[in-house]
Amino acid sequence: MAEQRQLHLAGFFSAGNVTHAHGAWRHVGATNGFLTGEFYKQIARTLERGKFDLLFLPDGLAIEDSYGDNLETGVGLGGQGAVALEPTSVIATMAAVTQRLGLGATVSTTYYPPYHVARVFATLDNLSDGRISWNVVTSLNDSEARNFGVDEHLEHDIRYDRADEFLEAVKKLWSSWSEDALLLDKVGGRFADPKKVQYVNHRGRWLSVRGPLQVPRSRQGEPVILQAGLSPRGRRFAGRWAEAVFSVSPNLDIMRAVYQDIKAHVAAAGRDPEQTKVFTAVMPVLGETEQVARERLEYLNSLVHPEVGLSTLSSHSGLNLSKYPLDTKFSDIVADLGDRHVPTMLQMFSAVAGGGADLTLAELGRRYGTNVGFVPQWAGTAEQIADQLISHFEAGAADGFIISPAYLPGIYEEFVDQVVPLLQQRGVFRTEYEGTTLREHLGLAHPEVGSIR
Template identity: 45%
Template sequence: MSTSQNQMHLAAFVTAGPGRPGGWRYPGSERNWLSASYYQHIGRVLEQGRFDLMFFADILSVPDRLGNSMDSQLRYGSLGSLRLDPTPILASVAAVTRHLGVAATVSTSYLEPFPVARSFATTDHLSDGRAAWNVVTSFQDSEARNFGNDRHIDRDKRYERADEFLEVACKLWDSWDDDALVVDPAAPLFADPERVHRIDHEGEWFSVRGPLNVSRPPQGYPVIIQAGASPKGRDFAARWSDVIFCSHASLESAREFYQDIKGRAVRHGRRAEDVKILPMANPVIGPTTEAARETERQLADLVPPLAGLSTLAYHLDIDLSGLPLDEPLPDVDVPGVQGHYKEVVEMTRRDGLTLRELGKRYGGRTEGAFVGTAAEVADGMERWYTEGACDGFTVGAVHTPGAFEDFVRQVVPELQRRGVLRTEYEGETLRDNLGLERPASGTWRNRRYGA
């Protein structure tokens, strides 16, 4: 493995659908979401920019948390209005790229370990070691109702299930020794039976005999991505994740999260550098600072307040429809994503936002440090990176694919000129390029939740 340890890493946040409620309305945005060529083009652009990976978000329902209605989601093209299954898209992108990692979001709450482990092992083989899995536990009753349940699993239980899910997946990936696939026609010996093992897993949530019917992935395990923000989620992420996706409203909150996660990883017997933390950045780039601000304003004008509030209601798992729009978001108990709640509380208090203004801001989120000329955006990213807030960024597109094209054409050369971003890929696999060791068989035993 050969990779630079003093350069930032870049992931791209992509949705298999319209994404942002203002972005799809922006002039010049492409709307070819149902075609493989749309995602293949983005993949090629990202590889030109030496991104580590292309990360597809996903959910398992059309959200109806705002007023018990899907109207605002569907009407405004918000969060879950249209989401293709991201897993098949990975293979189509991998086929037209050589180095770019490909990541899909898959929930541990409603699927089973065997088909998920098999799918990611297959993708890792087909991509020559570039697959990644964004592990989510899901949290919405609307998702539960698509899988025969009235309510979602409670927070503690869903992390317990996720832990066992990851354990079973790793056992399945380990069920073939690295040298088990022989393919010797003369012997004849296709696969050595002594090197392929049943796992005979019996647990609280799963009973899986194994072995997997796919040989061990090129990376050992596909790269694991997670976004836990609550104390329970942070602990889970620090034990299992290779990459952590997060969202922060300020450098200070990002730095606190970074230090906390790195400390948790070390306490669980891992090296701090084995967990890459990539907070969200939604750059808006212009030839001048004012031009970038004007684009930001145009994008914000395209976001109806209810579009952003319906997405926020989904993330917080709270119906916001009964709250006054011209008053600030009150303190509430949040059953949903703790990280998003901390982010909007910070924005509300810092900028004095009403709920209506928060809806527009949340639906078209940009970060002040990443709005401006290419040099100014690079300044902000370099500051976060050098001041201990991140190992790089998860870059979102405020409109697609143009915002990715602008970033690669303008900001990437600035970062490369400063020596904080690679100019060429150093490794063959995604783990290589992230500076991560290939896990030996049985590595999962050191990552058990509650160990």
């Protein structure tokens, strides 16, 4: 009899004030302890108690001021990224109080050198006994560029071309030590075998690094590569490199289409699609009854100021929406810009939001601020949420789910106490960790030295 397929669970939240729900910091249950170590330790312990595969942190390298070209909205109303702690430092804090939970951090290939990135993640992977992942991003906009002494961000596809070379260089550095290079022979006085530690000597179009790395390989060989770019170029990048993909889709049909497309890109790159796990994001809001859950969701969304959503929407779309009055209809914005100049992302969000051309800018901002436009908000009892997770999993929406918190830290405690036991009872989720490394949790192969795709 075939063994029942198991789903995966991941936590995802910003080391700051807002993840997807822009009213999160205003929620009556939010502790807003995001500047304290104990806040992150508590969440990590909770998710490990729930046997989650991993949690990982996003990052942005600038306070967003695209809306109005000032800080009035992004900082004043607490927009996404108003506070963003450096994520590798945060996961180090969480690794110290956990033993099995996988931990990931987002680091940009555009604004950090490959040696630094390779060394940071190899260090964390060793200190955590093989539980680390790197969420690879190429950064978003010119606000980030200016914080690193660059006037303009590289064009989107060029950033991914550079990121391909960046991954090549990092993987060469991670492979500069053979698995058995470290000897620690006290009697013979041999610390390591120099024949098994190699220079990298990478010289490419964008990057140059000599190596070798100063950090031997970890228990899981290399950190797991995560990736979240869903543009056509981002999906090709995922096909080549990603071992886990973070997807955001508004409904089941799109989830399935994205899942199949990513798997196809992995196969096209000559890799085993089973070695790339696709996670899709959902935002559960629990209640003792469905009506209570819906009231809680309505309360959460009522906390979103329209302009704080527009601040993030301006950043994500690259369009300064502050020049339009809040009662401007989307159709009037399209007429002003011309169809060809309306960002694709803004067109997609308008379609998903419902109401289309008749939506006002204020309504667009309010809706975008509830869930960054595309993360499904599921309100229901624990049984209903478990049913939805299982039905979407069995329908081919994903290999697992990113649980995006409506507020912190309470949502994770509710989910672990109420939903996880139901998933375990129904046989679709582990009752205990069977392995020790993140690769073992995800069913990923141990990478061979020199395995550069």
